[in-house]
Amino acid sequence: MYKYDAYDKTIVAERVAQFRDQTQRYLEGKLTDAEFLPLRLQNGLYVQRFAPMLRVAIPYGMVSATQIRKLAEISRRYDKGYVHFSTRQNVQYNWPKLERVPDILAELATDEMHAIQTSGNCIRNTTTDQFAGVAADELVDPRPYCEIIRQWSTFHPEFAYLPRKFKIAINGAKQDRAAVQVHDIGLHVEQNSHGELGFRVLVGGGLGRTPMIGTEICSFLPEQHLLTYLEAILRVYNRYGRRDNKYKARIKILVKALGAEAFRAKVDAEWQHLKDGPQTLTEAEIKRISQHFSSPDYIDLPAKSALLQQHLQQDPNFRHWYQRNVTGHKVPGYAIVTLSLKATAQAPGDATDKQLEAAADLAEQYSFGEIRVSHQQNLVLADVQQDHLYTLWQEALKFGFATPNIGLLTDVICCPGGDFCALANAKSLPIAEAIQRRFDDLDYLHDIGNLDLNISGCMNACGHHHVGHIGILGVDKKGEEFYQVQLGGSAYNDASLGKILGPSFARDVMPDVITSIIDVYLKHRTPEELFIDTYRRIGIQPFKDRVYASNN
Amino acid sequence: MPVIIKNQTVISDTYTFYATYTEGDVLAKHSIIPVDDFLANPSLLEQHPGTIGVWLDSHHEPEALSPYLHQLAVIAVNFPSFTDGRGYSIARIIRERLGYQGELRAIGEVLHDQLFYLKRCGFDAFKLQAEKDPEEALRGFNDFSVSYQAATDHPQPLFRHRLH
Ligand code: HEM
Ligand code: SF4
Numbered sequence: 001m002y003k004y005d006a007y008d009k010t011i012v013a014e015r016v017a018q019f020r021d022q023t024q025r026y027l028e029g030k031l032t033d034a035e036f037l038p039l040r041l042q043n044g045l046y047v048q049r050f051a052p053m054l055r056v057a058i059p060y061g062m063v064s065a066t067q068i069r070k071l072a073e074i075s076r077r078y079d080k081g082y083v084h085f086s087t088r089q090n091v092q093y094n095w096p097k098l099e100r101v102p103d104i105l106a107e108l109a110t111d112e113m114h115a116i117q118t119s120g121n122c123i124r125n126t127t128t129d130q131f132a133g134v135a136a137d138e139l140v141d142p143r144p145y146c147e148i149i150r151q152w153s154t155f156h157p158e159f160a161y162l163p164r165k166f167k168i169a170i171n172g173a174k175q176d177r178a179a180v181q182v183h184d185i186g187l188h189v190e191q192n193s194h195g196e197l198g199f200r201v202l203v204g205g206g207l208g209r210t211p212m213i214g215t216e217i218c219s220f221l222p223e224q225h226l227l228t229y230l231e232a233i234l235r236v237y238n239r240y241g242r243r244d245n246k247y248k249a250r251i252k253i254l255v256k257a258l259g260a261e262a263f264r265a266k267v268d269a270e271w272q273h274l275k276d277g278p279q280t281l282t283e284a285e286i287k288r289i290s291q292h293f294s295s296p297d298y299i300d301l302p303a304k305s306a307l308l309q310q311h312l313q314q315d316p317n318f319r320h321w322y323q324r325n326v327t328g329h330k331v332p333g334y335a336i337v338t339l340s341l342k343a344t345a346q347a348p349g350d351a352t353d354k355q356l357e358a359a360a361d362l363a364e365q366y367s368f369g370e371i372r373v374s375h376q377q378n379l380v381l382a383d384v385q386q387d388h389l390y391t392l393w394q395e396a397l398k399f400g401f402a403t404p405n406i407g408l409l410t411d412v413i414c415c416p417g418g419d420f421c422a423l424a425n426a427k428s429l430p431i432a433e434a435i436q437r438r439f440d441d442l443d444y445l446h447d448i449g450n451l452d453l454n455i456s457g458c459m460n461a462c463g464h465h466h467v468g469h470i471g472i473l474g475v476d477k478k479g480e481e482f483y484q485v486q487l488g489g490s491a492y493n494d495a496s497l498g499k500i501l502g503p504s505f506a507r508d509v510m511p512d513v514i515t516s517i518i519d520v521y522l523k524h525r526t527p528e529e530l531f532i533d534t535y536r537r538i539g540i541q542p543f544k545d546r547v548y549a550s551n552n
Numbered sequence: 553m554p555v556i557i558k559n560q561t562v563i564s565d566t567y568t569f570y571a572t573y574t575e576g577d578v579l580a581k582h583s584i585i586p587v588d589d590f591l592a593n594p595s596l597l598e599q600h601p602g603t604i605g606v607w608l609d610s611h612h613e614p615e616a617l618s619p620y621l622h623q624l625a626v627i628a629v630n631f632p633s634f635t636d637g638r639g640y641s642i643a644r645i646i647r648e649r650l651g652y653q654g655e656l657r658a659i660g661e662v663l664h665d666q667l668f669y670l671k672r673c674g675f676d677a678f679k680l681q682a683e684k685d686p687e688e689a690l691r692g693f694n695d696f697s698v699s700y701q702a703a704t705d706h707p708q709p710l711f712r713h714r715l716h
Contacts, residue, residue, distance in 0.1 A: 007698055007710060018695045022665060031665075038635055039665055121635070151700040151710070157672035158644055158703065161637025227701075227709075238641045273649055278702045278709060285711040 001062050001370055002147050002292040004112045011154065012109045015116060019043050020102035027099065042122055042160065044090075044115030045101055053420070054093045054101060055118040056108060060128045060146035060170075061089035061373040065360035068371055070111040072356035078104050083356065085341060085349040087413055087464055088167070089127050089373045090118055094420055116154060121162045123153035123234070127169045129177040130374035133293060134336055134382045136328045140189040140197060142172035144290040145226065148281065152227050159234050163241035164249035166234070167206075170199075174493075179375060181205050181495035182467055184251045185233060186214045198222040203233060203263070204255030207461035211497050212252045217264040224281045231279060232271035236263070296368040296383055301333020305386035320442060321393055321404040335386050337367075339379040339401035340411065344436040346400065347429045348414040349377030358399040366392050376413055378406065407450045409518075410436045413464050417457030417474060418481070424457035426474025426481035431455055431510050438511035448518060451531045452491070467491035469532045470517060471498045472510070483510055487517070487543055488535050499540050502548060516547045555686055556657065557667075557678040560693050562686045565679065567605065567626060569659070579604070584628050584657075587612055590620075597623045607659060610638040614646045621652045626677070631660035640673045647674035647704045667692035674704035 004012070019039070026036040040046075044055035056071070063071075071091060075083050078100055084092040096104060108114055117124055126146045133141045149168060153159070159166070171178040172189040180186030186202035199221045205214030221229050237251045240258075255263045312319050327336040339359060341349050351359070359379055363371045366388050367381035374380055379401070384392060396402040405411045412435065415421065417428030432455055439445050454468025458475075465471030471486035483505050486498030505513050518531075520543050525534045535543070554565040568580035573589040579596075584605040590596060596604055597620060605626030608614060617627070627646060629639040639658065646652045657677035658670050667678060671693055680686050702709040 005716070007700075007714065010698055011696060011700070014696045021691075035634070035663060035665070121637075154700055155669075155696065156701055157669035157699075158640040159637070160669055161635050161640070163637075235641050239638055243636060243638075278707055278712060282711065288711070 001064060002059070002143075002289075008112070009109075012112070012114050012116075015043075015114060015155075016102065016105045016109050019105055023099070023102050038120055038161070040098075040101075041120035042117055043101070043105065044118035045098070046119060047098075047422075051095045052098050052101070054096045054104065054115060055086070056091050056093070056113060056115050057118050057125050058089050058091055058113075058373050059150050060126055060132070060143060061130055061375075062143070063371050063373065064111075065363040065369040065371065067111045067113055068356050068360040068363070070107065070113065072353040072360070074104055074107055075353045075356070082350055082352045084347065084416060085351065085373050085377045085379070087349075087375050087377060087415075087462065088125055089130075089375055090125055091373070092416075094416070119165075120160075121164050121166075122160050123156060123162075123166045123168065125167075126150060126153070127167070127178055127183075127375060129171050129173055130372045130376075130378075130380045131177060131327065131336055131382065132172060132372075133295070134329050134331070134334075135173045135175075135177075136330045137174040138172055138330065139174065139191060140172040141290075141293055142170040142178075142187075142189050143293045144286065145170055145187070145189065145199075145223070147289050147292065148226065148286070149230070152230070152279070156234075159238060162234070162238055163243045164246065164251075166237070166251070168230075176491075176493045176495075177374075179464070179467065179491040179495070181214045182207055182211070182464075182491060183214065185230065190220065192220055196222055199226065201229065201233075204252040204260075206250050206252045207464060207466050208250065209247050209459050209461075210250075210252065211461065211466040212256070213495050213497065214252075215255060215260040217260060217267060223286065224283075225275060226281060227279045228274040228277060229267075229271055231274055232267050235270050236266045240266070295331075296370075298331050298334065298383070299385075301331075301385060301387075303332040305333060305389075308386045308389055311390040315390075317404075318390060318393055320446065321402055322389065323446070324404045324406045324408065325402070326389065329383070331383075333386055335384050335389060337381040337384050337389070337392060337396075338374065338406045339381065339396055340403040340405055341378050341401070342405055342411045342436070343400050343403045344410065344440060345433055347416070347419075348412045348432055351379070355399050355401065358395070359401070362392060362395055376406075376411060378411070404442065405445065407452075408445050409439050409448055409451045409453050409470075409514075410445060411453075412436065413452070413454040413468065415456050415462035417455070417463075421457060421462075423460060424474060425459075425476040426457050426483065427507075428455045428457040428463060428472075428474055431472060431474075431483060431507065434507075434511050435514050438515060448522070449530050452489075453514075454489070464491065465489070466497045467495065468498065469535070470514065475504050477504065481507060483507065485513060485517075485547075487540055488532065490532060494532075501540065502544055512550070513547055516550050517543055520546045554679075554682075557680065557686055557690065558655070559676060560690060562690070569607070569628075582625070584626060587617065591616060594620060605655070605657075608642060610636045610642070612642070614642050614650065617646075618650050621646075621650055622654075624652075624654060626655040626657055627652060628657040628659045628679075629675075631658060631662055631666075634661040634663050634666055640669065643670070643673040643675055644704055648707075664689035664692040668695045672699065672703040672705050 202214030456463035489498030
């Protein structure tokens with residue numbers, strides 16, 4: 001994991017001092033609300049429905065046990081004893097006091113954390129595959145590039161006042177687990193036929209009001225050119241992105257307006273000036289950063305643990321959990337464990353201070369003291385010996401992290417919605433809970449198989465509803481909360497945007513609506529089909545017919 | 553007397569700002585006129601050698617100025633709103649691509665908390681909003697003692713000059 005050096009520490013400490021001074025000037029009336037707004041946003045501080053909300057960065061989802069303990073302690077001292085993990089691998093506090101935020105930032109800095117650029121119209125936290133570095137299907141570990149981008153984008157003087165927020169995601173495995181096609185810039189790390197590393201570059205993806213899948217503008221960008229090329233894209237966006245209408249200000253609108261070819265030509269023209277300039281990466285720099293992500297001290301183990309096999313045979317509950325929450329590891333004898341933050345009645349992605357501390361203990365005991373946050377709002381222990389899985393599972397059960405539902409219908413991605421967010425049209429958390437309650441039969445859930453259910457409380461799409469296999473969107477109908485359903489989205493290699501099923505529904509029928517949709521799938525599926533496959537084969541009509549016949 | 557910040561000190565502003573200019577208008581000794589009006593009357597350079605400057609708005613393309621750059625006494629870039637970040641790119645292009653060495657002045661909504669970034673992008677003169685205290689704003693230049701990325705003020709990124 002990346003460790004700060006003296007430079008990083010200086011920069012973060014100076015940021016704390018800067019924000020303390022800005023907050024002070026705001027409280028003294030020397031900064032207006034409008035002037036303070038982007039300053040606080042660029043420190044992750046929103047003012048929400050009931051209280052400010054503070055978003056703390058977890059760069060590309062990597063966090064140490066020590067840092068997790070610090071997050072827990074802060075939640076107790078400055079908040080209400082819980083946190084919310086977001087779909088952008090960050091963590092949010094829902095109840096901090098504005099005057100105390102500088103103190104929170106100072107506390108975070110002591111353990112190499114910050115809230116820099118977690119909001120605002122700037123380059124945000126770069127996100128990646130939660131299994132980076134350990135996935136069996138990985139081609140290249142994307143994390144060194146994430147860190148290189150983190151450093152380059154941190155306080156980039158030219159790009160702090162972009163037309164709108166800017167999100168970059170990188171994936172280095174065969175399976176896209178970072179949703180790169182729905183980011184402002186999506187990067188696939190690849191190796192060409194000469195063994196050189198580089199990136200396939202997509203631009204103009206995004207969710208929100210006008211969801212779009214990104215377009216490729218470069219099929220292979222050699223790694224040393226990463227930063228100059230990003231700089232060229234950002235400069236074109238900064239100069240020509242729309243600023244007259246905040247809903248048309250994302251890069252996707254510019255790419256669409258110019259056309260991908262013309263956009264690429266502009267980027268290339270700009271890049272000619274920057275290419276091979278000082279920002280070109282050196283081998284030494286890539287090596288220096290990569291060293292932070294070298295493998296931990298794995299021990300030699302047999303590929304298959306006999307102990308594990310024995311427990312799998314003896315304990316069906318353990319077997320259920322193993323099937324859903326454990327993923328194959330690239331190193332023999334190891335496994336990747338996902339700790340589910342999707343227990344029924346727990347807001348998806350929420351964790352209490354006790355859970356955070358338990359996760360830190362588990363990480364230290366079983367997984368080299370490191371944790372990852374997934375964009376599906378779960379926690380990951382990436383390096384667990386197969387021999388330890390059974391005891392780890394028993395521990396995880398005690399703290400409510402062992403719900404065996406990863407990738408299933410109840411592993412809901414959900415935004416905070418109307419319970420917390422001032423922009424919401426409707427609540428989202430009660431919908432998630434009602435559906436989780438309806439689908440509480442594990443055998444049934446496992447039989448349904450992989451299914452992404454994503455819920456957003458408004459069209460800003462923080463809950464990724466466009467790319468859920470089933471997406472739910474909160475809408476406002478004459479002051480009442482209604483829910484629109486979309487089918488057929490996907491955030492993976494086969495990325496697609498969901499199609500609207502039809503008129504929206506009242507809250508209390510939502511579990512029935514989902515049940516009807518599942519029934520159609522179960523009726524039509526072939527033995528090898530997942531929900532999305534059946535949907536793609538039979539189309540939306542059978543779902544429509546059934547849902548509106550039974551729920552009108 | 554109006555003031556500006558130049559090279560991180562507060563000095564008086566000797567330039568007169570013209571929101572518009574029409575051919576034949578009588579200009580003050582030191583004047584800053586709109587870029588389009590200047591481009592329509594480039595002979596002004598001979599009439600006011602070394603004392604005329606231009607200002608660009610955030611949608612302007614600085615490239616058009618390149619034939620005249622070295623004769624302009626000042627180039628000002630307007631920030632119609634401090635959240636309009638186009639001026640940062642304009643400044644870097646003027647300095648790094650076009651090679652302009654003279655005074656590059658940020659005007660419009662220029663605030664304490666933007667000074668560090670503005671300086672990094674090549675501005676060396678700053679006209680703050682009239683009601684803001686320029687002496688207090690000077691602190692803004694020192695918010696950070698080190699930066700990761702290359703920009704106009706430090707053309708080498710940290711990774712090319714780090715000590716360890
Ligand atoms: C509660 C305070 C929040 C506010 C005010 C907020 C606001 C917004 C807004 C306005 C957008 C739309 C941007 C656009 O279309 O240009 C957006 C998008 C998004 N937000 Fe949030 N959000 C909040 C919380 C969250 C949370 C908790 C998550 C994660 C669970 C999240 C993740 C995202 C994502 C993934 C997007 C879509 C990215 C895209 O448009 O490409 N946000 N948010
Ligand atoms: S999707 Fe809407 S309701 Fe949900 S967090 Fe985002 S802005 Fe708020």
